[in-house]
Structures are given as structure tokens and as C-alpha cells.
Amino acid sequence: MTKQKLGTEFQMKKSKDPFEIAFVEQDESPSESPTGPDENEAQTPDPSTSATASNPVRTAGPTGKSKEEDEEEEEDNMDVELGKLPSSSDPDKTAIMQTILSQFTEKQMSRYESFRRSGFQKSNMKRLLTSITGSAKISMPMTIVVSGIAKMFVGELVETARIVMAERKESGPIRPCHMREAYRRLKLEGKIPKRSMPRLFR
Amino acid sequence: MFQKDLQHMMYGFGDDQNPLPETVALVEDIVVEYVTDLVYKAQDTASKRGKLLTEDFLFLIRKDVPKLNRCTELLSMNEELKQARKAFEVDEEKLATID
Numbered sequence: 571m572t573k574q575k576l577g578t579e580f581q582m583k584k585s586k587d588p589f590e591i592a593f594v595e596q597d598e599s600p601s602e603s604p605t606g607p608d609e610n611e612a613q614t615p616d617p618s619t620s621a622t623a624s625n626p627v628r629t630a631g632p633t634g635k636s637k638e639e640d641e642e643e644e645e646d647n648m649d650v651e652l653g654k655l656p657s658s659s660d661p662d663k664t665a666i667m668q669t670i671l672s673q674f675t676e677k678q679m680s681r682y683e684s685f686r687r688s689g690f691q692k693s694n695m696k697r698l699l700t701s702i703t704g705s706a707k708i709s710m711p712m713t714i715v716v717s718g719i720a721k722m723f724v725g726e727l728v729e730t731a732r733i734v735m736a737e738r739k740e741s742g743p744i745r746p747c748h749m750r751e752a753y754r755r756l757k758l759e760g761k762i763p764k765r766s767m768p769r770l771f772r
Numbered sequence: 773m774f775q776k777d778l779q780h781m782m783y784g785f786g787d788d789q790n791p792l793p794e795t796v797a798l799v800e801d802i803v804v805e806y807v808t809d810l811v812y813k814a815q816d817t818a819s820k821r822g823k824l825l826t827e828d829f830l831f832l833i834r835k836d837v838p839k840l841n842r843c844t845e846l847l848s849m850n851e852e853l854k855q856a857r858k859a860f861e862v863d864e865e866k867l868a869t870i871d
Contacts, residue, residue: 712829
């Protein structure tokens with residue numbers, strides 16, 4: 571059983587497009603997919619879950635952005651990405667998620683794919699953290715945690731900016747004025763850490 | 773520094789497929805300032821102990837439940853992957869000895 575889990579994981583490491591591999595897997599054995607999760611549920615990547623989600627992605631194809639380059643860059647992150655199921659140990663939530671994903675339009679799927687796969691480069695984040703702390707000892711878990719926090723923060727910013735735009739009845743790409751208003755609102759909510767001491771150097 | 777990543781991230785969270793470069797630059801500034809302030813605050817709590825640990829960040833976001841849950845999820849996934857890679861190396865050694 572360990573070998574099997576490692577086999578699928580190693581396969582994903584080699585491939586450029588894990589969604590593609592997952593799609594191929596599902597193609598070969600669609601009827602076996604329910605048994606797959608039962609064996610591997612407590613462990614890492616679940617190909618069948620991501621396989622059902624990957625079908626629309628295959629047909630959609632890259633949407634203007636150079637996703638292939640990103641996939642190569644994010645190859646290190648891919649194992650972790652696919653392992654992060656929408657609901658790790660709750661079969662009901664997984665089933666609900668699957669039904670939702672199967673009904674996504676192309677646009678929705680591409681946006682969801684961007685949502686799942688995007689992230690800060692570990693190397694960049696590590697460099698930033700080292701420069702802030704001044705010390706060289708930034709552990710990997712710390713980088714992962716800060717990247718996760720930062721990503722969710724970006725999510726809050728963008729969502730608040732969209733709410734601001736809806737209030738102003740504007741559409742199109744988010745403009746800096748919306749973003750500044752969103753930042754101001756998050757500050758009022760207390761989501762932004764503020765320093766009590768004035769910053770001497772900027 | 774984070775331009776490319778941020779573009780995909782903002783699209784994933786609801787912005788246009790091609791966010792405005794001014795907006796991306798602004799978000800990058802905001803995020804860098806956010807991370808900086810976060811690290812400073814973590815260092816404040818860590819100074820009593822001496823070393824900066826991951827737990828300091830988790831303590832900082834303890835009030836923000838979604839972020840806390842996400843971070844614990846990320847950390848446990850990282851652990852699982854570490855164990856899996858370790859076991860994989862052990863298997864490789866076994867194969868090497870067989871040959």
C-alpha cells in the first residue's frame with residue numbers, strides 16, 4: 571500500500587501537468603476511482619478526486635497565460651498542491667466538492683485552477699524573510715506558513731476590493747483606488763498588524 | 773519580486789485575467805509591508821525565547837480562524853510528504869541492495 575501511494579506521488583513529481591496525469595489515470599480506470607480514496611484517504615495525493623476535477627481543465631486548455639512555464643516553476647509545489655484536498659477527511663464534503671467542480675464552466679475552472687496552484691515562490695519568500703529578520707535561519711515550515719498567510723491575505727484584499735467595486739457599481743480589472751479602499755477597510759477591521767512604534771527607516 | 777505569482781493569485785481570487793500592473797505593484801507593496809510587520813511582531817514574541825520559530829507566526833494569527841486552519845493544514849501536509857519521501861529513500865536503498 572505504501573508502494574502504491576509512493577508510486578502515484580512519484581509519477582506526479584515527474585509529470586509537468588499533474589492534472590493531465592490524473593486525467594489519464596481516470597481514463598484508464600474510471601470504475602476503480604471510489605476504491606482509490608478509501609485506500610489512500612489518510613495519506614497524500616488522491617488522484618481520483620483531482621481527476622474528476624481535471625476533465626474540464628483538459629478541454630479548456632491554457633487561457634492566454636503561459637501556464638506551462640508556471641507549471642515547471644511550480645513543480646516543487648505541485649505535490650503539496652494536489653495533496654491539499656478541499657476537505658481532507660470528510661467524505662461528504664469531498665463528494666459535495668466533486669459535484670460542484672464537475673459543474674464548473676471553463677472560465678470558472680480556469681479561475682479555480684489559478685486559485686489552487688498560485689502561490690509565492692518559496693525561494694523569493696525565503697529571501698524576503700531573511701532580509702527582514704537579518705538572520706539566516708529561516709526554516710522551510712516557516713516559509714510555508716508565511717506564504718500561506720500571505721496568500722490568504724491577498725485573497726482578503728482582492729475580495730474586499732471586489733466588494734468595493736460592486737458598491738461603486740464599477741466593473742473591469744481592479745484599480746489601485748479600489749485596492750487602497752480595500753486595504754483601508756481591512757485596517758479598520760483589524761486584520762492588518764500594526765506597529766505601535768513609529769518606523770524610523772522606510 | 774512577486775509580480776508573476778501575484779497576477780495568477782489575483783486572478784484566482786476574483787480579479788481580471790490580466791490584472792492592471794499598477795494594481796499588482798500596489799498589492800506587492802501591501803503584502804511586503806504586511807509580511808514585514810508580521811515578522812516584526814513575531815520577533816517581539818520570540819525575543820523572550822531567543823529564536824524565531826514557526827509557532828510565533830501561529831500565535832500571531834490565532835484569532836484569524838481561517839488562516840490558522842490553513843496553516844495547520846499546510847504544516848501537516850508538509851509532515852506527511854516528508855515521511856513519504858523518507859520512506860521512498862528507504863525503499864530505494866532496499867532495491868539497491870537487492871541488485
